[in-house]
Amino acid sequence: xxxxxxxxxxxxxxxxxxxxxxxxxxxRGNSAYLSILLRLLREADDQRVRRKIAMALGELxxxxxxxxxxxxxxxxxxxxxxVVKSASxxxxxxxxxxxxxxxxxxxxxxxxxxxxx
Numbered sequence: 001x002x003x004x005x006x007x008x009x010x011x012x013x014x015x016x017x018x019x020x021x022x023x024x025x026x027x028r029g030n031s032a033y034l035s036i037l038l039r040l041l042r043e044a045d046d047q048r049v050r051r052k053i054a055m056a057l058g059e060l061x062x063x064x065x066x067x068x069x070x071x072x073x074x075x076x077x078x079x080x081x082x083v084v085k086s087a088s089x090x091x092x093x094x095x096x097x098x099x100x101x102x103x104x105x106x107x108x109x110x111x112x113x114x115x116x117x
Contacts, residue, residue: 001032004040008049016052023056031064038070047080054083058090068096075102085113 002010007026011019026033041053054074061067071094074087084106091099 001030002026002036004036007033007036008040008044008046011049011052011056012046016055019048019052020055020059023053024059027056027060027064034060034064034066038066041070041074047083050074050078050080050083051086054086054090058086058093061090061094061096068094068098072096072099072102075099075106081110081113084110 007023011023013019014022023037027037037053037057041050041057044050044053054071057067057071061071068091071087071091075084075091078084078087088103088106091103
């Protein structure tokens with residue numbers, strides 16, 4: 001099993017698409033990695049890692065129940081506008097209605113980022 005540091009380094013390296021697709025394949029190959037990605041989404045210091053994980057979870061969301069809660073918490077609690085935007089786009093892709101109040105709050109916090117939602 002890969003460590004948190006190894007996962008963060010791999011997600012961070014390369015382009016956004018490469019990091020996102022690698023994370024998606026990681027979880028599809030072994031669903032035990034989902035809990036690690038959810039923890040890194042909450043705890044990673046690097047906003048690039050949190051943003052790419054949010055995007056990957058948007059790809060995985062309809063298959064795993066815990067994804068929506070992790071994304072909603074980032075929409076509500078993350079201070080980085082790009083992470084909040086990526087989490088919002090991912091939750092919209094999933095179509096999770098419980099996230100609507102969180103999305104409204106995000107729009108109020110970062111009004112210039114939500115022209116596309």
